[in-house]
Amino acid sequence: MRELSVYYCSKCGYYGYYQLQRNAVCPKCKVEMNALSISYQDFMDLSCEARDEMLSLHIIESSSPYVQRLLAPHKVNNNREIIARMGDRITELEIENEKLNQTIEWMHQTIWELVRKNKGMVPDDKTNSDKGIDP
Ligand SMILES: [Zn+2]
Structure with missing residues (x-):
């Protein structure tokens, strides 16, 4: 079984876990989500705040x-x-x-x-x- 990866939507900040990139589509925005470079397990070990912060930085980096x-x-x-x-x-x-x-x-x-x-x-x-x- 393939490992799960963490994906996030740069439009609304939604995140989720997927095995395949093609499944990583934001359910709200219907856009492809971006993969986080962190492993699923490392991400799970983070506190909610740390996750928020990491995603905030990524969203800012990918914004206009x-x-x-x-x-x-x-x-x-x-x-x-x-x-x-x-x-x-x-x-x-x-x-x-x-x-x-x-x-x-x-x-x-x-x-x-x-x-x-x-x-x-x-x-x-x-x-x-x-x-x-x-x-
Ligand atoms: Zn979205």
């Missing part, structure tokens, strides 16, 4: 240059700070997202106004005819 730069200053032994930085970045993205949503809302509004104009559906006229009042 942008993320690497973002996380570079404290790559080693500081998950707390990494999490804080990520939290910061998420807040930034949330703010950006809100702005985008506002823009989309504004665009919707504008598009609706155009559609109404094109159809000759001016809101005031519509209300009057609804009430049965001749304009």
